[in-house]
Amino acid sequence: RELEKLDPAMATAASTHETAIVELSEIARDLGRYAENLDLDPEQLAALEQRVSLFETLKRKYGATISEVIAFGERAAERMRKIEGRDEELQRLVNEIATHSEALRQAAERLRKLRTKAAPKLSEMVRRNLRDLGFKQSQFEARMSEALVARASGCDAVELLFSPNPGEPLKPMRAIASSGEISRLMLAIKSALAAQDAVPLLVFDEIDANVGGEIAHAVGARMRAVAPLLNCVRLAARRGAKRLRACSAERVMKP
Numbered sequence: 001r002e003l004e005k006l007d008p009a010m011a012t013a014a015s016t017h018e019t020a021i022v023e024l025s026e027i028a029r030d031l032g033r034y035a036e037n038l039d040l041d042p043e044q045l046a047a048l049e050q051r052v053s054l055f056e057t058l059k060r061k062y063g064a065t066i067s068e069v070i071a072f073g074e075r076a077a078e079r080m081r082k083i084e085g086r087d088e089e090l091q092r093l094v095n096e097i098a099t100h101s102e103a104l105r106q107a108a109e110r111l112r113k114l115r116t117k118a119a120p121k122l123s124e125m126v127r128r129n130l131r132d133l134g135f136k137q138s139q140f141e142a143r144m145s146e147a148l149v150a151r152a153s154g155c156d157a158v159e160l161l162f163s164p165n166p167g168e169p170l171k172p173m174r175a176i177a178s179s180g181e182i183s184r185l186m187l188a189i190k191s192a193l194a195a196q197d198a199v200p201l202l203v204f205d206e207i208d209a210n211v212g213g214e215i216a217h218a219v220g221a222r223m224r225a226v227a228p229l230l231n232c233v234r235l236a237a238r239r240g241a242k243r244l245r246a247c248s249a250e251r252v253m254k255p
Contacts (some may be wrong), residue, residue: 108155115144115156122192129188133222134215139163140188141170160189187222194226 055066062072082089119142126140140162147157161170162185176182 104150105155108150111154112144112156115154115158119144119158125192126188129191129222130185132218133184133188134218135164135184135188137166139170140185184219187219187226191222191226 055069058069059065063069123140123142126142127138130138130140140160143159143161145157145159147155160173162173162176163170164176164181173182173185176185
């Protein structure tokens, strides 16, 4: 009304203001009477407030919306089911391991029988080859034993034993010091296995060391014999330098 006294044009606004005050007062009285007539259960109200608080807590921890919280709960429940069923899963894995272990044992046993049958034949073939290569009284044996750990190659440990001279005990090939002897021994072995052991390349280091005459020709002939099946390379020590030479079916190593 003070503003209306200063400016008569504000009379309409002043009247609207007074009307609004009256209406708001009436609304406030109506709401007060409505609240007085409500029959609220304090315990139920507390439970609802607690539930709303729980929803807000869950959203802060597990998702921005109730849908995201529910999705998180479903994933957690699935993980819990897997954890609770771990005994069944463990038993399934144990049974699967047992099945595969038995299959491995049977396959290894079949392989052992084949190796046991083939080992004496291989040993005899290598001994004959060694005699042709100058080891007239040498001994060779492919000896088998049970491996501690099963591998893809079976449950056997195969060791190749060699004695170059009479009276000397059989020793593992790795215990032989001379590279020339090792090369000739490997040539004897690979000659026996050439048809089954398709190695792309064989390198014979100083295979012609301290050999000559018939033995050298025998070494060259043996390399020529396996050349159609294998690629053979000889490393020869001459004039203080090593020369590399391929041995094929047409080229025989000379002393």
